[in-house]
Amino acid sequence: MLKFIRNLLVTGGCGFIGSNFIHYIFHKTDYEGRIINVDKLTYAGNPDNLDGIDRQYPGRYHFERADICDFKTMADLFSRHDIDAVCHFAAESHVDRSIKQPGEFIFTNIVGTYNLLEIARAHMDHFVLFHHISTDEVYGSLGKRGIFRETTRFKPSSPYSASKASSDHLVSAYHKTFGLPVTISNCSNNYGPFQFPEKLIPLMTLNAIEGRNLPVYGDGKNVRDWLYVEDHCKAILTIMNGGKRGQTYNIGGNMEMENIVIVEMICDIVDELCGPDSAGPRRNLITFVKDRPGHDRRYAIDFSKLTNHLAWHPGESFQSGLRKTIRWYMDNAAWVERVRSGEYQAWMKEHYGE
Ligand code: NAD
Ligand code: DAU
Numbered sequence: 001m002l003k004f005i006r007n008l009l010v011t012g013g014c015g016f017i018g019s020n021f022i023h024y025i026f027h028k029t030d031y032e033g034r035i036i037n038v039d040k041l042t043y044a045g046n047p048d049n050l051d052g053i054d055r056q057y058p059g060r061y062h063f064e065r066a067d068i069c070d071f072k073t074m075a076d077l078f079s080r081h082d083i084d085a086v087c088h089f090a091a092e093s094h095v096d097r098s099i100k101q102p103g104e105f106i107f108t109n110i111v112g113t114y115n116l117l118e119i120a121r122a123h124m125d126h127f128v129l130f131h132h133i134s135t136d137e138v139y140g141s142l143g144k145r146g147i148f149r150e151t152t153r154f155k156p157s158s159p160y161s162a163s164k165a166s167s168d169h170l171v172s173a174y175h176k177t178f179g180l181p182v183t184i185s186n187c188s189n190n191y192g193p194f195q196f197p198e199k200l201i202p203l204m205t206l207n208a209i210e211g212r213n214l215p216v217y218g219d220g221k222n223v224r225d226w227l228y229v230e231d232h233c234k235a236i237l238t239i240m241n242g243g244k245r246g247q248t249y250n251i252g253g254n255m256e257m258e259n260i261v262i263v264e265m266i267c268d269i270v271d272e273l274c275g276p277d278s279a280g281p282r283r284n285l286i287t288f289v290k291d292r293p294g295h296d297r298r299y300a301i302d303f304s305k306l307t308n309h310l311a312w313h314p315g316e317s318f319q320s321g322l323r324k325t326i327r328w329y330m331d332n333a334a335w336v337e338r339v340r341s342g343e344y345q346a347w348m349k350e351h352y353g354e
Contacts, residue, residue, distance in 0.1 A: 002029065002030075002031045002033075002237070002240065002241055003031075003032070004084075004128050005031075005033050005084055005085040005128050005129070006033045006034065006082070006084055007033060007034050007036060007081050007082050007083050007084055007085075008031075008033055008034065008035050008036070008083075008084075008085045008086070008087060009036050009038060009077075009078070009081070009083045009085070009086045009087070010022060010035055010036070010037050010038070010086075010087050010089065011038050011039070011068055011086065011087070011088045011089055011090035011112075011116065012039055012045070012088075012089035012090030012091060013035070013037030013038070013039055013050070013063075013089065014037065014039040014041060014045035014046055014047050014049055014050065014063075015039070015044050015045055015046075015049075015089060015090070015093070015196075016044070016049075016093075016190070016192075016194050016195040016196060016199075016229070017089055017133070017190055017229055017232060017233070018037070018039070018089035018090070019046075019049035019050050019194050020192060020193065020194060020229045020230060020232075020233055021087065021089065021233045021236060022035060022037060022050060022053065022061075023050070023053070024230060024233040024234070024237070025233075025237065026053065026056070026057055026060075026061070029237060033060070034059070034060050034061070034062065034081075035060065035061050035062070036062045036063075036064065036077070036081045036083065037050070037061070037062070037063045037064070038063075038064050038065075038066050038068065038074075038077060038090070039063070039064075039065060039066075039090065040065065040066065040067045040068070040090070040108075041065055041348060041352060042092070043196075044092075044093065044094075044196045046194070046196075046338075046339055046344070047063070047351075048335060048338060048339075048344075049194045050063075062081070064077060065352050067108075067112075068090050068108065068112035068113075068115055068116060069107050069108060069111050069112045069115065070115075071115045071118075071119070074115050074116060074119055075119050075122070078119050078120075078122075078123060083120075083123065084123075084126055084127055084128045085127070085128045085129045085130070085131075085240075086116060086120060086129070086130045086131065087131045087133070087236065087240065088113065088116060088130065088131065088132050088133060089133045090108065090112060091105075091108055091109045091112075091133075091163075091164070091167075092104050092105045092108050092109060092160065092163075093160070094160070094196075094198055094199070095137075095158045095160045095161070095292070096198070096292060097160075097198075098158050098159040098160035098163070099158060099159065099292070099293055099294070102159035102163075105159050105160055105163040106159075106163055109160075109163035109164055109166070109167050110163050110166045110167055110170070113132070113167035113170055113171065114167075114170055116130070117130065117170060117171065117174045117180065120174075120180060121174060121178050121180055124178070124179070124180065127180070127181065128181065129181050129182070129183065129240060129245075130171065130174075130180060130181065130182045130183075131182070131183050131184075131185070131236065131239065131240050131243075132167065132168065132171040132182065132183070132184045132185070133185060133187070133236065134164050134167065134168050134184055134185065134186045134187070135161065135164050135186060135187060135188075136148055136186050136187060136188045136225070136250070136252070136299050136301050137156060137157070137158070137160065137161035137164065137296065137299070138154045138156050138161055138164055138165040138168055138186060139152045139153075139154060139155060139156075139186075139299075140154070140155030140156060140157055140161075140296065141155075141157060141296035141297045141298065141299075142297065142298040142299065142300055143297065143298065144298070146300065147300045147301065147302045148186075148250060148299065148300065148301045148302060149250070149302045150186075150247075150248045150249065150250055150305055154168070154169075157294045157295075157296050158294055158296075168184055168186070168248075171184055172184065172246070172248075175245065175246040176246070181245045182245065182246060183239050183240065183243040183244075183245065183246075183247060183248075183249070184247070184248040184249070185235065185236060185239055185248070185249050185250075185251050186248060186249075186250050186251065186301075187227065187232055187235070187250075187251040187252070187301075188224065188225035188226065188227050188251065188252040188253060188299060188301050189224040189225060189226050189227065189299075190226075190227055190228075190229045190232050191226055191227075191228065191229065191321065191322070191325055192228050192229030192230065192321065192324075192325050192328075193229070193325065193328040193332075194229075194335075195229075196339065197336065197339065197340065200224075200259065200262065200263075201262065201266070201322070201325060202325075202329060204262070204263050204266045205266055205270065205325070205326050205329050206329060206336060207285070208266055208267055208270040208282045208285065209270055209274060209329070209330065211277050211278075211279060211282075211285065212285065213285055213287045214263055214266075214267070214282075214285045214286045214287060215287055215289040216259060216260055216263055216286055216287065216288050216289065217259070217288075217289060217290070217291050217292050217295060218288070218290075218291035218292070218295060219260075219288065220258065220259050220260030220263070220286075220288060221258050221259070221260065222258065222259050222295060222296070222297055222298065223256050223257065223258055223259075223297070223298040223299065223300070224256070224257065224259070224299055225252045225253055225254070225255055225256050225257075225299050225300055225301050226253050226255045226257060226262075226318055226321075227251065227252060227253035227255070227314055228253070228314070228315075228316035228318075228321035228325075230315075230316065231253065231314045231315055231316055232251060234312065234315070235249075235251045235306060235312050236251075238306070238310050238311075238312045239306070239310065242309075242310045243310065244309075249303070249305055249306045249310075250301050250302060250303045250305065250306065251301070251303055251306060251312075252300075252301030252302070252303040252314075253314045253318070254303075254314060255314075255318045256298075256299075256300055257318070260286075262322075263286055264283055264286070265319075265322060266282075266322070266326065267281065267282035267283045267285070267286070268282075268283075269322065269323055269326050270282055270326060273326065273327065273330060274330070
Protein backbone atom coordinates (compact mmCIF):
# COMPACT_ATOMS: atom_id res chain seq x y z
CA MET A 1 0.00 0.00 0.00
CA LEU A 2 2.70 2.48 0.96
CA LYS A 3 4.11 2.20 -2.55
CA PHE A 4 0.88 3.71 -3.90
CA ILE A 5 1.23 6.74 -1.63
CA ARG A 6 3.18 9.67 -3.04
CA ASN A 7 2.38 12.45 -0.58
CA LEU A 8 1.58 11.30 2.92
CA LEU A 9 0.19 13.90 5.31
CA VAL A 10 1.29 13.14 8.87
CA THR A 11 -0.55 15.26 11.42
CA GLY A 12 1.03 15.86 14.82
CA GLY A 13 4.40 14.66 13.53
CA CYS A 14 6.33 16.75 16.08
CA GLY A 15 4.70 14.97 19.01
CA PHE A 16 5.89 11.82 20.75
CA ILE A 17 4.46 9.05 18.58
CA GLY A 18 4.28 11.11 15.36
CA SER A 19 8.00 11.95 15.45
CA ASN A 20 8.93 8.34 16.21
CA PHE A 21 6.74 7.32 13.26
CA ILE A 22 8.48 9.73 10.87
CA HIS A 23 11.91 8.48 11.98
CA TYR A 24 10.72 4.91 11.56
CA ILE A 25 9.24 5.34 8.10
CA PHE A 26 12.31 7.17 6.74
CA HIS A 27 15.04 5.12 8.42
CA LYS A 28 13.51 1.67 8.50
CA THR A 29 11.11 1.19 5.56
CA ASP A 30 11.36 1.35 1.79
CA TYR A 31 8.76 4.13 1.49
CA GLU A 32 9.86 6.35 -1.39
CA GLY A 33 7.27 9.12 -1.28
CA ARG A 34 7.16 12.44 0.57
CA ILE A 35 6.00 13.19 4.08
CA ILE A 36 4.23 16.44 4.77
CA ASN A 37 4.20 16.97 8.52
CA VAL A 38 1.57 19.40 9.76
CA ASP A 39 1.76 20.34 13.40
CA LYS A 40 0.48 23.29 15.40
CA LEU A 41 3.45 23.01 17.79
CA THR A 42 1.49 23.12 21.01
CA TYR A 43 3.45 22.65 24.24
CA ALA A 44 3.67 18.95 23.21
CA GLY A 45 4.98 19.48 19.69
CA ASN A 46 8.73 19.76 19.47
CA PRO A 47 10.60 20.23 16.16
CA ASP A 48 13.80 19.09 17.93
CA ASN A 49 12.38 15.56 17.70
CA LEU A 50 12.97 15.65 13.94
CA ASP A 51 16.15 17.66 13.88
CA GLY A 52 18.10 17.07 10.66
CA ILE A 53 15.48 14.93 8.92
CA ASP A 54 14.97 17.49 6.10
CA ARG A 55 18.72 17.50 5.37
CA GLN A 56 18.93 13.70 5.50
CA TYR A 57 16.00 13.26 3.10
CA PRO A 58 16.11 16.30 0.83
CA GLY A 59 12.89 16.91 -1.08
CA ARG A 60 11.08 14.15 0.79
CA TYR A 61 10.23 15.91 4.05
CA HIS A 62 8.24 19.08 4.37
CA PHE A 63 7.08 20.72 7.61
CA GLU A 64 4.21 23.18 7.95
CA ARG A 65 3.17 24.75 11.19
CA ALA A 66 -0.64 24.80 11.06
CA ASP A 67 -3.72 24.02 13.09
CA ILE A 68 -5.91 21.15 11.88
CA CYS A 69 -8.89 23.16 13.14
CA ASP A 70 -8.21 25.76 10.43
CA PHE A 71 -10.25 24.31 7.55
CA LYS A 72 -9.07 26.74 4.87
CA THR A 73 -5.38 26.25 5.63
CA MET A 74 -5.81 22.47 5.67
CA ALA A 75 -7.75 22.46 2.38
CA ASP A 76 -5.07 24.59 0.77
CA LEU A 77 -2.33 22.30 2.10
CA PHE A 78 -4.06 19.21 0.67
CA SER A 79 -4.24 20.81 -2.77
CA ARG A 80 -0.75 22.33 -2.77
CA HIS A 81 0.90 19.04 -1.77
CA ASP A 82 -1.46 16.79 -3.70
CA ILE A 83 -2.06 14.73 -0.54
CA ASP A 84 -3.17 11.17 -1.28
CA ALA A 85 -3.04 9.67 2.23
CA VAL A 86 -3.25 10.81 5.84
CA CYS A 87 -1.82 9.33 9.01
CA HIS A 88 -3.58 11.27 11.73
CA PHE A 89 -1.78 11.59 15.09
CA ALA A 90 -2.52 15.23 15.96
CA ALA A 91 -4.46 15.47 19.19
CA GLU A 92 -4.51 16.85 22.66
CA SER A 93 -3.35 13.70 24.38
CA HIS A 94 -3.00 14.16 28.14
CA VAL A 95 -5.89 12.98 30.33
CA ASP A 96 -5.07 15.26 33.31
CA ARG A 97 -5.09 18.34 31.07
CA SER A 98 -8.46 17.28 29.63
CA ILE A 99 -9.87 17.24 33.16
CA LYS A 100 -8.61 20.75 33.88
CA GLN A 101 -9.39 22.30 30.48
CA PRO A 102 -11.46 20.17 28.09
CA GLY A 103 -12.04 22.85 25.44
CA GLU A 104 -8.94 22.29 23.30
CA PHE A 105 -9.66 18.55 23.29
CA ILE A 106 -13.05 19.15 21.72
CA PHE A 107 -11.64 21.44 19.04
CA THR A 108 -8.53 19.54 18.04
CA ASN A 109 -9.66 15.97 18.54
CA ILE A 110 -13.19 16.29 17.15
CA VAL A 111 -13.39 19.38 14.93
CA GLY A 112 -9.82 18.91 13.66
CA THR A 113 -10.54 15.30 12.69
CA TYR A 114 -13.80 16.31 11.01
CA ASN A 115 -11.94 18.94 8.94
CA LEU A 116 -9.40 16.41 7.69
CA LEU A 117 -12.11 13.88 6.82
CA GLU A 118 -14.14 16.44 4.95
CA ILE A 119 -11.14 17.62 2.95
CA ALA A 120 -10.06 14.03 2.22
CA ARG A 121 -13.59 13.38 0.95
CA ALA A 122 -13.21 16.25 -1.50
CA HIS A 123 -10.12 14.47 -2.90
CA MET A 124 -11.77 11.04 -3.11
CA ASP A 125 -10.94 10.58 -6.80
CA HIS A 126 -7.30 9.84 -5.97
CA PHE A 127 -7.34 9.42 -2.19
CA VAL A 128 -5.66 6.20 -1.00
CA LEU A 129 -6.07 6.02 2.79
CA PHE A 130 -7.01 7.88 5.96
CA HIS A 131 -5.41 6.11 8.93
CA HIS A 132 -6.70 7.34 12.28
CA ILE A 133 -4.62 6.81 15.42
CA SER A 134 -6.71 6.25 18.52
CA THR A 135 -6.56 4.86 22.00
CA ASP A 136 -7.78 1.94 24.09
CA GLU A 137 -9.23 4.54 26.50
CA VAL A 138 -12.34 4.82 24.29
CA TYR A 139 -13.48 1.47 25.73
CA GLY A 140 -13.56 2.77 29.32
CA SER A 141 -12.46 0.90 32.41
CA LEU A 142 -12.18 -2.82 33.24
CA GLY A 143 -12.49 -4.59 36.56
CA LYS A 144 -10.14 -7.41 37.57
CA ARG A 145 -11.24 -9.47 34.60
CA GLY A 146 -12.14 -8.67 31.00
CA ILE A 147 -10.36 -7.43 27.90
CA PHE A 148 -11.03 -4.81 25.21
CA ARG A 149 -11.90 -6.26 21.82
CA GLU A 150 -12.63 -4.30 18.63
CA THR A 151 -16.28 -5.11 19.27
CA THR A 152 -16.29 -3.75 22.85
CA ARG A 153 -18.75 -0.87 23.27
CA PHE A 154 -17.26 2.57 23.75
CA LYS A 155 -17.61 3.89 27.31
CA PRO A 156 -15.08 6.72 27.64
CA SER A 157 -14.48 8.24 31.08
CA SER A 158 -12.48 11.45 30.55
CA PRO A 159 -13.02 14.41 28.23
CA TYR A 160 -9.88 13.16 26.42
CA SER A 161 -11.22 9.67 25.79
CA ALA A 162 -14.69 10.98 24.97
CA SER A 163 -13.20 13.29 22.33
CA LYS A 164 -11.16 10.43 20.86
CA ALA A 165 -14.23 8.16 20.83
CA SER A 166 -16.09 10.86 18.98
CA SER A 167 -13.34 11.15 16.38
CA ASP A 168 -13.30 7.35 15.92
CA HIS A 169 -17.04 7.41 15.23
CA LEU A 170 -16.59 10.19 12.69
CA VAL A 171 -13.87 8.27 10.85
CA SER A 172 -16.07 5.13 10.71
CA ALA A 173 -19.03 7.19 9.57
CA TYR A 174 -17.04 8.69 6.68
CA HIS A 175 -16.26 5.17 5.52
CA LYS A 176 -19.82 3.87 5.88
CA THR A 177 -21.57 6.91 4.46
CA PHE A 178 -19.15 8.23 1.85
CA GLY A 179 -16.90 5.25 1.15
CA LEU A 180 -13.77 7.07 2.28
CA PRO A 181 -10.93 4.52 2.53
CA VAL A 182 -10.10 4.48 6.24
CA THR A 183 -8.44 2.32 8.86
CA ILE A 184 -8.45 2.94 12.63
CA SER A 185 -6.12 1.70 15.34
CA ASN A 186 -6.77 1.75 19.10
CA CYS A 187 -3.56 1.37 21.03
CA SER A 188 -2.56 0.99 24.65
CA ASN A 189 -0.03 3.15 26.58
CA ASN A 190 3.15 3.94 24.67
CA TYR A 191 6.56 4.71 26.11
CA GLY A 192 9.97 5.48 24.61
CA PRO A 193 12.12 8.39 23.40
CA PHE A 194 10.69 11.90 22.84
CA GLN A 195 7.71 11.51 25.19
CA PHE A 196 6.76 14.79 26.83
CA PRO A 197 7.63 14.57 30.55
CA GLU A 198 4.08 14.91 31.83
CA LYS A 199 3.25 11.24 31.17
CA LEU A 200 3.92 8.56 33.82
CA ILE A 201 7.18 7.00 32.58
CA PRO A 202 9.19 10.11 31.57
CA LEU A 203 7.86 12.10 34.54
CA MET A 204 8.86 9.43 37.07
CA THR A 205 12.20 8.86 35.31
CA LEU A 206 13.22 12.50 35.43
CA ASN A 207 11.94 13.00 38.97
CA ALA A 208 13.86 9.91 40.09
CA ILE A 209 17.06 11.09 38.39
CA GLU A 210 16.67 14.50 40.02
CA GLY A 211 15.71 13.15 43.46
CA ARG A 212 12.22 14.68 43.44
CA ASN A 213 8.96 13.18 44.74
CA LEU A 214 7.27 10.50 42.64
CA PRO A 215 3.52 11.30 42.80
CA VAL A 216 1.52 8.07 42.42
CA TYR A 217 -2.22 8.62 42.07
CA GLY A 218 -4.59 6.83 44.48
CA ASP A 219 -3.37 3.42 45.64
CA GLY A 220 -1.08 2.95 42.62
CA LYS A 221 -2.87 -0.25 41.64
CA ASN A 222 -4.41 1.05 38.41
CA VAL A 223 -3.33 -1.14 35.52
CA ARG A 224 -2.20 -0.08 32.06
CA ASP A 225 -0.94 -2.16 29.13
CA TRP A 226 2.42 -0.88 27.83
CA LEU A 227 3.89 -0.89 24.34
CA TYR A 228 7.28 0.40 23.15
CA VAL A 229 6.64 3.23 20.71
CA GLU A 230 8.57 1.66 17.82
CA ASP A 231 6.32 -1.39 18.02
CA HIS A 232 3.32 0.94 17.73
CA CYS A 233 4.87 2.56 14.63
CA LYS A 234 5.39 -0.87 13.04
CA ALA A 235 1.80 -1.80 13.82
CA ILE A 236 0.48 1.37 12.18
CA LEU A 237 2.45 0.67 9.01
CA THR A 238 1.29 -2.94 9.04
CA ILE A 239 -2.33 -1.76 9.17
CA MET A 240 -1.79 0.91 6.53
CA ASN A 241 -0.27 -1.73 4.25
CA GLY A 242 -2.59 -4.67 4.82
CA GLY A 243 -5.54 -3.54 6.92
CA LYS A 244 -9.02 -3.91 5.52
CA ARG A 245 -10.68 -0.61 4.68
CA GLY A 246 -13.31 0.44 7.21
CA GLN A 247 -11.83 -1.80 9.91
CA THR A 248 -10.55 -1.12 13.40
CA TYR A 249 -7.48 -2.88 14.82
CA ASN A 250 -6.50 -3.00 18.48
CA ILE A 251 -2.79 -2.68 19.25
CA GLY A 252 -1.25 -3.69 22.57
CA GLY A 253 1.86 -4.91 24.30
CA ASN A 254 0.53 -7.85 26.30
CA MET A 255 2.20 -6.11 29.22
CA GLU A 256 -0.32 -5.29 31.93
CA MET A 257 1.32 -3.57 34.88
CA GLU A 258 0.20 -1.77 38.03
CA ASN A 259 1.49 1.82 38.12
CA ILE A 260 3.26 1.27 41.43
CA VAL A 261 5.21 -1.67 40.01
CA ILE A 262 6.40 0.46 37.10
CA VAL A 263 7.45 3.30 39.39
CA GLU A 264 9.39 0.86 41.58
CA MET A 265 11.10 -0.59 38.49
CA ILE A 266 12.07 2.93 37.39
CA CYS A 267 13.51 3.65 40.86
CA ASP A 268 15.62 0.49 40.81
CA ILE A 269 16.93 1.06 37.27
CA VAL A 270 17.78 4.71 38.03
CA ASP A 271 19.55 3.62 41.27
CA GLU A 272 21.59 1.17 39.23
CA LEU A 273 22.41 3.49 36.32
CA CYS A 274 22.96 6.75 38.22
CA GLY A 275 24.32 5.35 41.46
CA PRO A 276 22.63 5.76 44.82
CA ASP A 277 20.97 9.04 45.76
CA SER A 278 22.31 10.76 48.88
CA ALA A 279 18.81 10.41 50.42
CA GLY A 280 18.84 6.60 49.96
CA PRO A 281 17.07 4.28 47.50
CA ARG A 282 14.80 6.17 45.12
CA ARG A 283 11.80 4.07 46.17
CA ASN A 284 11.79 6.39 49.22
CA LEU A 285 10.66 9.18 46.89
CA ILE A 286 7.34 7.48 46.11
CA THR A 287 4.44 9.59 47.41
CA PHE A 288 0.81 8.55 47.14
CA VAL A 289 -1.26 11.57 46.11
CA LYS A 290 -4.93 12.38 45.49
CA ASP A 291 -6.43 10.19 42.77
CA ARG A 292 -7.25 11.43 39.26
CA PRO A 293 -11.02 12.10 38.96
CA GLY A 294 -12.72 9.36 36.96
CA HIS A 295 -9.47 7.36 36.96
CA ASP A 296 -9.91 4.21 34.84
CA ARG A 297 -8.94 1.19 36.93
CA ARG A 298 -7.63 -1.24 34.38
CA TYR A 299 -6.98 -1.52 30.65
CA ALA A 300 -6.22 -4.78 28.84
CA ILE A 301 -6.28 -5.15 25.10
CA ASP A 302 -6.90 -8.10 22.83
CA PHE A 303 -4.88 -7.50 19.67
CA SER A 304 -5.30 -11.01 18.24
CA LYS A 305 -7.04 -9.61 15.14
CA LEU A 306 -3.85 -7.76 14.19
CA THR A 307 -1.70 -10.79 14.98
CA ASN A 308 -3.93 -13.33 13.21
CA HIS A 309 -4.76 -11.26 10.13
CA LEU A 310 -1.60 -9.23 9.63
CA ALA A 311 1.07 -11.15 11.58
CA TRP A 312 2.02 -8.23 13.85
CA HIS A 313 3.18 -8.77 17.40
CA PRO A 314 5.15 -6.60 19.82
CA GLY A 315 8.92 -7.06 19.61
CA GLU A 316 10.36 -5.19 22.57
CA SER A 317 10.13 -6.60 26.09
CA PHE A 318 9.02 -4.16 28.79
CA GLN A 319 12.19 -4.72 30.83
CA SER A 320 14.55 -3.86 27.96
CA GLY A 321 12.29 -1.12 26.54
CA LEU A 322 12.06 0.61 29.92
CA ARG A 323 15.83 0.43 30.43
CA LYS A 324 16.44 1.85 26.91
CA THR A 325 13.95 4.63 27.59
CA ILE A 326 15.52 5.59 30.93
CA ARG A 327 18.96 5.64 29.28
CA TRP A 328 17.57 7.85 26.51
CA TYR A 329 16.37 10.42 29.04
CA MET A 330 19.74 10.27 30.82
CA ASP A 331 21.67 10.70 27.55
CA ASN A 332 19.47 13.50 26.24
CA ALA A 333 19.64 16.02 29.04
CA ALA A 334 19.77 18.89 26.52
CA TRP A 335 16.45 17.78 24.97
CA VAL A 336 14.90 17.53 28.42
CA GLU A 337 16.24 20.91 29.43
CA ARG A 338 14.85 22.52 26.27
CA VAL A 339 11.34 21.09 26.52
CA ARG A 340 11.11 22.09 30.14
CA SER A 341 12.73 25.52 29.90
CA GLY A 342 11.72 28.89 28.58
CA GLU A 343 14.49 28.43 26.00
CA TYR A 344 12.24 26.14 23.97
CA GLN A 345 9.43 28.69 24.05
CA ALA A 346 11.88 31.43 22.99
CA TRP A 347 13.16 29.25 20.13
CA MET A 348 9.56 28.68 18.98
CA LYS A 349 8.93 32.41 19.04
CA GLU A 350 12.04 33.13 16.99
CA HIS A 351 11.22 30.44 14.37
CA TYR A 352 7.47 30.60 14.25
CA GLY A 353 6.70 34.06 15.56
CA GLU A 354 4.59 33.09 18.52
P1 NAD B 1 1.55 14.25 21.86
O1 NAD B 1 0.75 15.09 22.78
O2 NAD B 1 2.96 13.92 22.22
O3 NAD B 1 1.60 14.92 20.41
C1 NAD B 1 0.49 15.51 19.81
C2 NAD B 1 0.98 16.36 18.65
O4 NAD B 1 -0.17 16.95 18.00
C3 NAD B 1 1.89 17.53 19.08
O5 NAD B 1 3.00 17.60 18.22
C4 NAD B 1 1.00 18.73 18.95
O6 NAD B 1 1.71 19.93 18.67
C5 NAD B 1 0.09 18.32 17.79
N1 NAD B 1 -1.19 19.05 17.79
C6 NAD B 1 -2.02 19.23 18.85
N2 NAD B 1 -3.08 19.97 18.48
C7 NAD B 1 -2.93 20.23 17.15
C8 NAD B 1 -3.71 20.94 16.19
N3 NAD B 1 -4.86 21.54 16.53
N4 NAD B 1 -3.27 21.01 14.92
C9 NAD B 1 -2.09 20.42 14.57
N5 NAD B 1 -1.30 19.76 15.44
C10 NAD B 1 -1.72 19.66 16.72
O7 NAD B 1 0.70 12.94 21.63
P2 NAD B 1 1.16 11.44 21.38
O8 NAD B 1 1.32 10.78 22.69
O9 NAD B 1 2.25 11.43 20.39
O10 NAD B 1 -0.18 10.86 20.72
C11 NAD B 1 -0.38 10.89 19.31
C12 NAD B 1 -1.70 10.24 18.98
O11 NAD B 1 -1.71 8.90 19.47
C13 NAD B 1 -2.90 10.92 19.63
O12 NAD B 1 -3.95 10.91 18.70
C14 NAD B 1 -3.23 10.04 20.83
O13 NAD B 1 -4.60 10.09 21.13
C15 NAD B 1 -2.84 8.67 20.30
N6 NAD B 1 -2.42 7.69 21.30
C16 NAD B 1 -1.45 7.99 22.20
C17 NAD B 1 -1.02 7.01 23.09
C18 NAD B 1 0.07 7.26 24.09
O14 NAD B 1 0.32 6.42 24.95
N7 NAD B 1 0.76 8.38 24.04
C19 NAD B 1 -1.61 5.73 23.06
C20 NAD B 1 -2.63 5.47 22.12
C21 NAD B 1 -3.01 6.45 21.24
O1 DAU C 1 -4.08 4.10 27.05
C1 DAU C 1 -3.62 4.97 26.07
C2 DAU C 1 -3.47 6.35 26.63
O2 DAU C 1 -2.34 6.35 27.49
C3 DAU C 1 -3.32 7.44 25.56
O3 DAU C 1 -4.49 7.48 24.81
C4 DAU C 1 -3.06 8.81 26.21
O4 DAU C 1 -2.81 9.77 25.19
C5 DAU C 1 -1.84 8.69 27.09
O5 DAU C 1 -1.63 9.93 27.77
C6 DAU C 1 -2.01 7.57 28.10
O6 DAU C 1 -3.05 7.92 29.06
P1 DAU C 1 -2.88 7.57 30.62
O7 DAU C 1 -3.74 8.45 31.41
O8 DAU C 1 -2.98 6.12 30.84
O9 DAU C 1 -1.32 7.98 30.77
P2 DAU C 1 -0.54 8.75 31.93
O10 DAU C 1 0.92 8.62 31.63
O11 DAU C 1 -1.08 10.12 32.17
O12 DAU C 1 -0.87 7.88 33.22
C7 DAU C 1 -0.58 6.48 33.28
C8 DAU C 1 -1.08 5.98 34.62
O13 DAU C 1 -0.25 6.54 35.66
C9 DAU C 1 -2.49 6.40 34.95
O14 DAU C 1 -3.12 5.34 35.66
C10 DAU C 1 -2.32 7.60 35.87
C11 DAU C 1 -1.03 7.31 36.59
N1 DAU C 1 -0.21 8.49 36.96
C12 DAU C 1 0.09 9.39 36.00
C13 DAU C 1 0.84 10.51 36.28
C14 DAU C 1 1.17 11.53 35.23
C15 DAU C 1 0.24 8.64 38.27
O15 DAU C 1 -0.02 7.80 39.14
N2 DAU C 1 0.99 9.74 38.55
C16 DAU C 1 1.30 10.70 37.62
O16 DAU C 1 1.98 11.70 37.98
